[in-house]
Amino acid sequence: MSSRDVVFESKEVTLLEILDRVLDKGVVISGDLVISVAEVDLVYIGLKALISSVETMERLRGAPFYGPMQEPN
Amino acid sequence: MSQEVKTDSPGDFLEELEKTRDSLPKRIAANPQNVEKGLAKLVLTLIELIRKLMEKQAMRRIENGSLSEAEVERVGETLMKLENKMVELKQIFGLEDEDLNLNLGPLGKLL
Amino acid sequence: MAAYIYGVIDSNDRLDAAMTGLKGTLLRNLPYRDMGVILSDFDKRIAPITKDHAFEHEKVVERLMEHFTVLPFRFPTVFDNEEGVLSMMSARYDNFTDNLRRLRGKMEFGIKVIWPGDKMRMRLTPDQNSSPLLASDTPVKNFLKKKFQEYQKEKKIENEAEARIALVDGFFDGLAAEKKLEKLKTENLLLCAFYLVEKGKQEDFRQAFERLRSSSGEFKYLFSGPWPPYNFIKTANS
Numbered sequence: 001m002s003s004r005d006v007v008f009e010s011k012e013v014t015l016l017e018i019l020d021r022v023l024d025k026g027v028v029i030s031g032d033l034v035i036s037v038a039e040v041d042l043v044y045i046g047l048k049a050l051i052s053s054v055e056t057m058e059r060l061r062g063a064p065f066y067g068p069m070q071e072p073n
Numbered sequence: 074m075s076q077e078v079k080t081d082s083p084g085d086f087l088e089e090l091e092k093t094r095d096s097l098p099k100r101i102a103a104n105p106q107n108v109e110k111g112l113a114k115l116v117l118t119l120i121e122l123i124r125k126l127m128e129k130q131a132m133r134r135i136e137n138g139s140l141s142e143a144e145v146e147r148v149g150e151t152l153m154k155l156e157n158k159m160v161e162l163k164q165i166f167g168l169e170d171e172d173l174n175l176n177l178g179p180l181g182k183l184l
Numbered sequence: 185m186a187a188y189i190y191g192v193i194d195s196n197d198r199l200d201a202a203m204t205g206l207k208g209t210l211l212r213n214l215p216y217r218d219m220g221v222i223l224s225d226f227d228k229r230i231a232p233i234t235k236d237h238a239f240e241h242e243k244v245v246e247r248l249m250e251h252f253t254v255l256p257f258r259f260p261t262v263f264d265n266e267e268g269v270l271s272m273m274s275a276r277y278d279n280f281t282d283n284l285r286r287l288r289g290k291m292e293f294g295i296k297v298i299w300p301g302d303k304m305r306m307r308l309t310p311d312q313n314s315s316p317l318l319a320s321d322t323p324v325k326n327f328l329k330k331k332f333q334e335y336q337k338e339k340k341i342e343n344e345a346e347a348r349i350a351l352v353d354g355f356f357d358g359l360a361a362e363k364k365l366e367k368l369k370t371e372n373l374l375l376c377a378f379y380l381v382e383k384g385k386q387e388d389f390r391q392a393f394e395r396l397r398s399s400s401g402e403f404k405y406l407f408s409g410p411w412p413p414y415n416f417i418k419t420a421n422s
Contacts, residue, residue, distance in 0.1 A: 010083030015077050015235065016090045017294065017408045018242045025191065025414035026256040029272060076246070080406035081397075083413050085298050089373040132335035135315050135328070149324035152331070 092171075113166040117159070118173045147151050186226035187214075187269050188315055190245055190262040191412070194284045196220045200251075205244050206237060207232045214266060216273040216384040219280060222248060226262050233260055253288045255280060256412040278421050281298050287416060290361055291380045293389060293409030297352055301341065301371040308337050336418065342368070348403075349375050353398045359389045364415050374403070378415040386410065 080086055131148050134140045140148065163169070190205065196215035199222075203211040207229040213220040224230075230237060234249045241259050263269045271379045273280070310333040345368050352375060353365065360379035369376055381389045393407045 010078070011088070013080065013083050013086050013090070013406070014078040014408075015239065016087070019235065019238055020090075021411060021414035022238050022242050022256075022259040024258070025417070026258045026412075027187075027261075027417050028258045028419070029261050046095070076409050076411055078406070080289040080296075080404070082298065082404040082406075085372075086296060086406050089298060089370050092370045093373065093376075108241055128333070130329060131328075132332055135317050135332060136335075138315070138317065140317060142317070145328070146324060149328045153324060153327050 110166060110168075114172060117166065117168060120162075121159065121173050122151075124159060128152055129154075133172060135179060185265060187223045187255045187263045187266055188226040188230060189263065189269070190222040190224075190241070190254075191248065191257050192255040192273075192280050192284070193222055193248065193330060194218075194288070195252055203244075203247070206240050207271055211244070214269060217277065219273075219277075219284065221269055221273065222254075226404060249291070249412050253284050254412050254415065255283050255287070255417060256347060268373075276420075279418075283417055285415045286418070287380070290380050290416075291386070291410035292413045292415055293379045293381055293386075293407070294358075294411070295352070295356070295375070295377040295378075295379065295393065295396075296406040296408075297349075297375040297389050298372050298404040299345075299348065299374040301345075301368070305337065305371070308340060311336050315329065335408070345374055352396060354378065355390065355399075356389065357393045359385050359392060362416055380416045381410075 131140075131152060135145065163173070188205075188209075192212070195213065197213065197217055197220070199211055199213045205211045205224040209224040209227065209230060211224050213222055238259050242262055247255060247258045256330050263272070281344065314329055314332060318325050318332060349365065349367055353363070356363075356377075356379055360381050361378040364378040366376040367380075368374060379389070390407075393405070397407075
């Protein structure tokens with residue numbers, strides 16, 4: 001049986017197809033650069049919004065970003 | 074209706090698609106260890122882009138004969154020096170050619 | 185409350201069922217004039233940005249696609265609050281109206297083609313007639329000669345690629361409202377094509393792929409879809 005008769009569905013390729021669309025395409029509100037702080041991506045919308053986003057993130061995380069990274073409990 | 078992703082050759086596509094993922098960091102991890110390397114990658118990638126564009130321009134003009142002898146010499150010498158400098162800089166920052174692969178999408182035609 | 189966005193839809197009604205988003209968060213439709221923004225509260229459950237979340241996010245968008253026309257947002261898009269979302273909607277309303285109209289009833293398919301680009305490059309012999317400008321034997325001239333040979337080789341490859349791509353694209357003639365072709369993204373990745381296909385033509389499109397797949401021995405093909413129209417969102421500047 002030739003390999004041409006067998007069609008594979010590959011999980012890894014599917015994931016790449018999804019990531020390519022979802023991470024880079026669609027409606028883009030922010031600029032092209034994302035700065036990651038303490039491994040949390042912050043979408044760069046503009047400096048003022050960025051600063052308030054950091055505050056929002058800090059509230060949600062329940063901890064400020066400016067100290068050393070704590071291990072999650 | 075869920076989507077299908079089907080191919081006879083998933084391994085080949087995995088390999089090629091991994092290469093297309095931009096090595097130009099869209100996300101710059103701002104921590105002390107790799108901020109230097111991340112920025113070096115960014116800067117050197119952009120310089121490589123410009124250098125390759127200049128090379129291609131020069132080739133086009135050589136092809137249609139629109140450069141004088143003297144201009145060919147000057148352009149050639151400059152391109153040589155640029156290339157050598159880039160080799161040096163890549164070595165200093167421990168970056169390979171693949172690290173500086175800029176996936177330009179529709180702009181890719183420029184290169 | 186921070187808002188996590190899935191997309192804009194062509195309806196301002198409340199969402200029917202209790203549709204859930206990532207990690208069981210509740211989805212709601214924030215109305216804006218004749219459209220709406222599908223969003224959820226952004227909380228600690230969904231805060232880490234991971235591949236799994238991207239995957240789940242996509243599944244939510246696909247479920248929405250079954251009932252509405254959806255303009256999917258890039259992942260992740262988070263606004264500080266609903267005011268920010270409404271302000272964005274006000275700025276982009278006309279653009280979203282155009283996009284929704286264009287994309288109604290259509291879905292995206294992807295076709296990828298691998299060709300033996302590296303082998304083809306190796307088979308190419310350099311042109312013996314170089315440019316008269318590069319005649320003499322100096323280091324600069326020799327440097328340029330090498331570059332020039334590479335350049336000529338690349339041109340040959342590109343021309344061959346254009347021809348093959350036209351052949352592949354030909355299989356889908358008349359089946360797509362719009363298309364986007366990304367050519368030679370790598371040496372061997374000849375084509376990444378995106379097609380916007382209306383519901384009625386999707387079966388024909390699938391069959392066209394099957395015909396393509398059986399056509400050439402050396403090439404390799406990949407089919408994916410149907411997707412929400414990620415590659416066909418037109419921004420105001422495009």
